[in-house]
Amino acid sequence: MEKWTMASNDSRLHYLDAMRSVLMLLGLVLHSARPYDTGGWRVKDVEHLPWLDGLVSSLHLFRMPAFFVIAGFFAMFLVRRRTTGVFLRERMRRVLVPLVVVLFTINVLQAWFVSRFVEGQQGPFVSEVLIPAFWSGNLVSHLWFLGCLAVYFALTALVAPLLRSVDSTLAARAARIQTPILVALIAAAAVAPVAAAVVGKLASGALHQYVLGVVKPMTVLNYLPFYAVGIVLCMLPDVLARFSRVTLWSVAFALLGAAGMYVAGDSESLAMRALGLTAQALLAWMAIRAVFALFRRYTDHPSRTFRYLSDASYSIYLFHHLIVIVVATALLSVPIGPGLKFPIVLACASILSLAIYHLLIRRSAVLGYLFNGAVPPAARAAVSKPAASHAVSTAGVVETTAAPAGHGTMPGTGRA
Structure with a gap:
């Protein structure tokens, strides 16, 4: 039985605080690896480390999905304790103020740096680089998730009365059917990508275009199931406790998901694509459960370190991306292998962005x-x-x- 209940005002799910900050900081690892994997990115070294492809793919599998689960959880947490207007105003301020400020300062500087020192463009910056980058979504860069959160918060505010009504009765009625609820949640979430793909296909590409340069509807649709499951887990603490465990069944389903992805491969047939999407989602959900279990087991206690990181990680994430690009670009001509360049870029991005937070922003x-x-x-x-x-x-x-x-x-x- 989960000790914590949503009615308590003096308890804290420490492991969710710790997990949220670590998931955000793993973005530094992900982006520091991109100049040296085999995929395309803004800055690419001539030498690659193929094993970084596995690291990048693994982080993509669970990092942001788990983050959106936590976002949905805490959104529901606040819906209980705030009026709808206060909830919407507070949440929008938290995402839109940094989004606008960073988009038109740091990210503009980043676009200028890449165009001049990486791509070697010499034409007019505003007309040939900045405006196209904005409308194509390239300018928003690593801030894309903030646009998604803004949409989710708006939708949450819209249905807040319904959420409160459901919340007031769901926990008591669901007490005896926790396992079926968990199975139904994961099953529905696993097939959701197929439904999203169908909707995207029917929309003939319209959902794949950025709106106002900051949010892509298809991305919002793809991550919505994770946010929605977070809302439900907040409503049902005992289901959250079951979700935050690694069981033989979860391992079996993870293996099933991996096998499904292998079988589907790069096939273009509709059946194989549907299998691949469902299998990947199933594997992602099992990975998320493992992450929840790991942090629940080892970090569910007060920690000054994680409390500091919880305060710092947002700002660190906002600043690190430009630092990664600048340092990786500076290292392009340095005669050392990517095995050394990757940790150098990661260390510089971590230390400098942490210093910016600690010495400037927090004060x-x-x-x-x-x-x-x-x-x-x-x-x-x-x-x-x-x-x-x-x-x-x-x-x-x-x-x-x-x-x-x-x-x-x-x-x-x-x-x-």
């Missing part, structure tokens, strides 16, 4: 608001009065100091 209410969507704890403590119940940023944003337990600082999670 400034303004920078924290711009690059985190909220005033960081250190800055909030610095400007709050001992007897005050609120901390006010210099940007005029009010942050409650007694946020409900169980939510953190990442977009899609709980702290306002």
